[in-house]
Amino acid sequence: MATGKSVIRFIHEGKAAYPDVKAFMEYFGGTYEVLECSPSEAAAAPDLDRTVCWYMMGFYPKKLPCALTIHDYRSLSVGRGRKLKDKVKKLLNADPDLRFFQNDAIRTALGFKEDSRTYYLPMGVPSQFIDQRGLRAEPGTDFIYIGSMLGERKCELMLDSFLKRFGVAKTFDLYGPPNPELEARYAGKDNIRFNGLIPQERLPAILKAARVGVCYFPMHYPHVLQTPTKLLEYGALGMRILANDHPQSRITSQQYDIHCQWGDTTDMFAGVPDNLDWPDNATTDAAPMAWPAVIRDSGVEEAIRQALQQR
Incomplete structure (x- = not known):
């Protein structure tokens, strides 16, 4: 040196x-x-x-x-x-x-x-998310969540809402560090699939195979003050997004013109339409997010x- x-x-x-x-x-x-x-x-x-x-x-x-x-x-x-x-x-x-x-x-x-x-x-967001926004992938799941599933995140609010709204009619894949208690809670629910950790370089292809990216971020301190990076990654890939009504998510979506279907944190899937046809982010300019x-x-x-x- x-x-x-x-x-x-x-x-x-x-x-x-x-x-x-x-x-x-x-x-x-x-x-x-x-x-x-x-x-x-x-x-x-x-x-x-x-x-x-x-x-x-x-x-x-x-x-x-x-x-x-x-x-x-x-x-x-x-x-x-x-x-x-x-x-x-x-x-x-x-x-x-x-x-x-x-x-x-x-x-x-x-x-x-x-x-x-x-x-x-x-x-x-890393450049790979923007570089691969045009990737075409065969649909592999309806909803996808990437991130922490620690108990303090209260991911059961998200999953209970999903089951309440769709039952077994849709699939939901989750990627992130395993949480045995959460997995046990949904044992037997074959349409909720816990997939564990994956390398970041594989994320874009996996995300593009989902119809909707789910951006769930807790509303309690300190998470309520922090920016969900997954919202940026989903937006950069041009995905269709479902997000809970989190203040920093709202600020970020306005800043970068990221389109989302919004839902209340306690029941975020309640207003999701059956055909999952709200606007995606294919035309959103991802360059400012890089x-x-x-x-x-x-x-x-x-x-x-x-x-x-x-x-």
Whole structure:
């Protein structure tokens, strides 16, 4: 790494999945050396004087002697004591040079004031979803859901509504980390199929084989403040979408002109027509959803460049 380029180290504890980091590394890789590492690896780096330390935020109370420090709040804490965890992050983390937030709702929830260091870096979609929007696939299922099925997500609200509306008349495929309790609840329902995890590169083809993409996102904290990435992915692929009436989904659909059939979170399938014929997103312009466009439009690239110039 003796190129003389500035370095961006994307730093996290590895406790959560950060597909965004891959997109950031691809985008900035032409201008900077880019690395993904742990906090201890960053602290031991020999070239901190030319390093941008870009933290995917957790608890980092010590500021390293690097060229630039960025705190990136992609999401809020989950689990027990989550609000206390977020308060600790605000009060005890080191003071950064720049702060990035997924959206304004997350900034507000964390209690940070909007100032000259504040930038918004929303979610985007990988290019493969846009590149494969014209893919033709034989229908394999009526409805598809991709994502977490942890108990706190309350996916039973979605599945109970589906059964109430369609019984055995339609099929519903779900992909994501297994939840034995949820699978046991719907054992014997042959038209509800749990398929487990699949590699992201296979997602577009699997999604295009479904008649409707289901975007169900919980209405409780912290999920009510976060942007569902699946809404963007379904829209980028041109799919027909059923979404629960989630505030960030509404904002995202308006921002990118993504068409959806909306349903109440407690019974989201109630108003779904039998022939599943509401407008899809085949004519929606997907280019603004792509990660390069999202990053470019956010202003963070120029913010980093200017901050480094002032050092």
